[in-house]
Amino acid sequence: MSAVIGILGGGQLARMMALAGYPLGFEFVFFDPEPTACAGQVGELMTAEYHNELALEEFCQKVDVVTLDFENVPVETLRFVQKKKPVFPSPEVLEIAQDRLMEKQFCHSVGVPTTQFEPINSLSELKFAAKKFDYDAILKTRRMGYDGKGQYRISAPTDINQIPDELFAQDLILEKRIAFNREVSVIVARNGLGDITTWPLCENKHKEGILTTTIVPAKHSELDELTVACAKKMAETLKYVGVMVVEFFQTGDEVFVNEMAPRVHNSGHWSIEGADTSQFENHLRAGLNLPLGSTEMDGMAAMLNWIGAFPDHILSINTPKLYWHVYGKEPRPGRKIGHSTLLAPTAQELHDKIVNLVKELGVQL
C-alpha cells in the first residue's frame, strides 16, 4: 500500500492530512501559490498559481491522486487536474460549495432546511429583501467568504447605507438571521464504495466570525438525529468522496444548514486525539476507496483555537491529555496559527480542565 497524494493548498489542513497519512505509508506533494505555505515544512511544496497549467501538469505527474485543503481552489483548476488524475472531492461538488446561493439551492433540492435567503445583485434588491427579512439579516458575498470575511450585518435600514458600493460588483446573498440556540457541525466521511460514517456531533462557539472552541460530543438534543440525517443525505446525494462538514443552527425545534465545507474542517480537529480515527485519516481512506476507520470516541474532547498569537510558553504547560498543534505559520491578527485538544472522561471534568487551562495560560477564549 503506497500512494503519492497531491494536495491543492498548503495550509494547516494539508499539513495535518500529511501528518495523518505518513504513518500509513503515503507520500505528499503540496501545491500552493504561497512559497511560505506551512505544509511545506513537512513535505514537498510546489509554488505556482492555480492557473499555471505547466506547473499543474508537473504536479499531476508526481502524484497518484489529488485532493484539496481549501474550498476556494478554482473549479477550473480541479477540472484540469481531473483529466490527468483522480480528484476528490469532485469539481461539481466544489462548484456548489463555493457559491452560497447554489449551496442553499442544493439543500432545498434534497429537502434540507436552510435559513431564508435572497440573491442580491443591486442596492434596490438589497433594500427590498432587507425589508422582507425585517431588517434582521446578514449580507454575504456568494463566493470566497470564510471565517466571517465578506459579511455585513443588517439590523436597521441605515445599515444599508454603510455597505460599500463596490461590493455590488460581486454576486451577493442576503440571509435572514436566526435566533439559534447553538451551532453544531456534522463531520461526514464517505468513500467511493458508498460507505458513509459520521463522528459524534460537534458544538461550536465563534467570536467575531471565527471558530474559537468545539466541544464533542455536543450535549444531546432531540434534533441531533435529524441534524446528522441531513448531513448524510447531502453527502449521499452529492456522491461525495472524502470528508465534508455541514454546519447547522439548532433552534428550539428546528434545524437549518448554515454552510457546508467540502473538506476536513476546523471543528473536526479534535478527532486527531479524540476519536479512534481522525478526520484527516478518514479523508485519505475515503479518497483511496479504503474502508473507513472507526469514528468512535471514549470520553469528551474540546478543541481550542489559537488565533493571532499563542499564549507564552505553551509547551511548558503540563496538563495530561492536552495536545498542542502548532501550524508553523507566522502569527498575524485574526489568523489561525494552531489549536489545542483537551480530552477528559466527562463533561464536568472537561469543563474544569478548560477553566484551569485558560487560567494557567492567562487567556480569554
Add this chain to the structure above:
Amino acid sequence: MSAVIGILGGGQLARMMALAGYPLGFEFVFFDPEPTACAGQVGELMTAEYHNELALEEFCQKVDVVTLDFENVPVETLRFVQKKKPVFPSPEVLEIAQDRLMEKQFCHSVGVPTTQFEPINSLSELKFAAKKFDYDAILKTRRMGYDGKGQYRISAPTDINQIPDELFAQDLILEKRIAFNREVSVIVARNGLGDITTWPLCENKHKEGILTTTIVPAKHSELDELTVACAKKMAETLKYVGVMVVEFFQTGDEVFVNEMAPRVHNSGHWSIEGADTSQFENHLRAGLNLPLGSTEMDGMAAMLNWIGAFPDHILSINTPKLYWHVYGKEPRPGRKIGHSTLLAPTAQELHDKIVNLVKELGVQL
C-alpha cells in the same frame, strides 16, 4: 516556541520523532549517508558520510540542536557537532552505549547487575572463558551489533571451531547465557533540569534476535520496582538527556541488564497511541529542557513489528484501535519496515484482539 532539530540518522526513529515534533511547531533536518533514508520522505534530508566535516558544518548551521536516531553514529561525529550546537545524548554516553564491555562495566560501577561477561581478544581467551561459562554463552562483537547481528551462540566446545577467524580482528565479549523468565524494557526520559520519568514496563518477545512484540504494561512481578530503579539510576548517573531504554532479563528472583539504547526504542513505539505522551515527543521535550509530558496509559497496548514484508491489504483491516505505522522503507528480509499498535482496555481483550488480527492477516508472529 520553535526550534529546528537536526537528527543524525534518517531511519524510522528519526521519521517518528519528526511526526511527533511537527505538531509542537518544530522543524527537522535529517543527516544520513543513505539518499533513500526513509525520514527524507517527511522532511529535509542531507546525504553525506558521518565523517564529512563540511557537510556536518552545513548541517549545524541549519539546526538549533542535534540528536540521533542511531547509536552507531561515530562518537567523533558527535564530538565535532557538539562544538557547534547542543547535542543530546552526549558523546560520552554514546561511547559507553556503543561498546558492550564499557556498558557492562558502567552498570557494575553503579551497582546494576548484568550477566557474567569476559572480554575476548583471541581464540585462546574464548576457549578459556567458554569453559568458565560451562559452554552456555553468547559471543558478541563489542561494537556495531544490533538485532542479533554479530552474535554467535556457544553451546558446546565444538561451537568454538565454527567461529570465523576474521571475527577476532574485532573486539569481542563473551556473555554467560541466562535462563530468564522474560525480557522487559524500561523507557526513561530525563531532561537537562533533572526531571525524570518512565513509561509502564514493557514486555518484549524476540524471534531470531529481532523484537517481534511488546506488551504494555508487563504483567506485574515482584522484580519490577527494582528493574525500574536500575534504569533510573543508570540515566541519573549518566546525567542522560533524552529518552534511553534499558533491556533487562528477569529470572525467578533476579534482574540483569541485557543492554541499553541511548535513543528512542522499538519497544517504546506503542507509546504513540498508548500513552499520554509518546517516547518521541518526550525525547524532544527532554532535549529542549521542556517539562516532560505524562507517561500514563489508560489500558493495555501491544506493538507488533512488521519485519521483511507487510501482510496483504493492511489498510483494509478495519479493527478499531489498531494503528498502522509504515516506515516507507523498501522491504527486505529481516528488515523492520513498520509496526502496528493495538489498544484494549484489559489484558484478555488485548490478547483476543491479537489472536483475531493474526488470523485475519494470515501471519505468524
